[in-house]
Amino acid sequence: MAQSFAQPRRSVILTVLMAGLVAYSLFPLLWLLISATKTQDMLGDSFGLLPAGPFALFDNIAEVFTHQDGIFARWFGNTIIYVVAGAGGATLLATLGGYGLAKYRFRGRAAIFATVLGAVAVPGTALAVPTFLMFSEIGLTNTMWSVILPTLVSPFGMYLMWVFASEAIPTELLEAARVDGAGEWRTFFTISLRLLAPGVVTVGLFAIVATWNNYFLPLIMLSDRELYPLAIGLASWNADAVGIGAAPVFHLVITGAVITILPIVAVFLLLQRYWQSGLSAGGVKG
């Protein structure tokens, strides 16, 4: 604790100011939660921040999962697949790569590092259109692979792991293992991985949130509704609701949004001890 030597006095004014910011952060979510309990008719006829009309949350949830032959469940399952394969793979590759760059000296290392660091500055979305064009040429578009493969590479995740591994693993430890005759991969799995754990959780969580929330990449890659992740599915329901001759399903968009948010927020809250310590322990010293 940085300031344990002198406990500063609490300030009411500062707390009130920050409470305003907290209210700004939370009020749209509060509106969403309350709106998910309303029927479609009551959404327009009642004040947004107070419950009104019959409590329709469970009816709404049931309708979300039965609307259009239950495609929402399909989208949910797809999202899980994209997260496990894409974010899981990205974390694995970033961990191995960052560790390799931090703890091994070999020819070409500096060039690799410069390339990857340069890639951090290349925006992912600028890359999405070219990637689509290339994938379309080799027939990968409109498959699950078209969403999973680009997700696998996270230059920033690799950079974070490189910084983290440099600090968290003493080189003498690896030297000692070598003297004892342990192979490099065995050393990695039995010793290094444990020390890297907070970094892995941090990189993993940010990869999970990026994949769970990804919109642009699947939007351009996928044309088949059956392959959509939740984010695109919800946006398509919303788009159904406007325009000429549209049948609005605002209550389903809102309830579906709540169902989309809850798992990812829960993951963050449950694991916050680990990822916050991972961030502090060296991730962003810059």
Added chain:
Amino acid sequence: MPGRRPPSRRVSAAGWSFIAPFLVTFAFVFLAPVVYSLYLSLFRDQLMGGNQFVGLTNYTAALTDPRFWEGAGRVFLFLVVQVPIMLAVALAAALAIDSGRLFGKRFTRIALFVPYAVPGVVAVLMWGFLYGERIGMVGWLNETLGSQVLAPLSKEWILVAIGNIVTWEFAGYNMLILYSALRTVPGELYEAAAIDGAGQWRVIGSVKLPALRGALVIATIFSIIGSFQLFNEPNILQDIAPTLISSSYTPNIYAYNLSFRGQQVNYAATVAIIMGVLTAVIAYVVQLRGTRRDD
């Protein structure tokens, strides 16, 4: 002196084997698309003669295309207004939470961060509803006050409305990056400052802000990239307010529409490359300026 020995071939090979999986994937989904779109940008589908090599024609066309510059100017305006506001909010929040003078510090930290975990699509849908007259809070507010006080979904205010959504999504994320950097300041620095009789503002100015510089540079670079790539928010708002968002509202929307609605793949690749280069250059300049003051 075992430490001085050059790495053995075995160790060197092991180093490569750790990095190889990343590099192979990187080459396939990062380098290859860049090279491929560079190639595409040098060709054009002609009515007569099919796909022909046209040199830099696409680039000169894009650089003199008013629709491209209209979008680029818009994201630049967005960048110079929204990013400083968002980072100032994030910085103030990080300093306030780190000061130890808040009641409910943990709750504050988490509450501010939660919007980042909310999918961007949901954030835009939510704010889109709130902005609306039909079921939103804006409609309710205007009705209650009996006049048109707020009109976020109008030509004058739509960019501000988008700025608000982006600020809402990322202020807490940036706060956390800055707060994490503050946590790494060694306690002795504060003790030394206290012994010197430094007040709180003095500590912020001469201890905390210098310690934050690296994290601020990173946050700024990511915000610049985010602004230049602006897509999700205007694209989804287009469903709600179709007349306000043109097909070249931002360069990224322009590139998207060129390749998916207009079938102008070569020109889309050119626009994407120009924006990528512009972004990288600005990010690089910020990084240089941000780190130069080190010495």
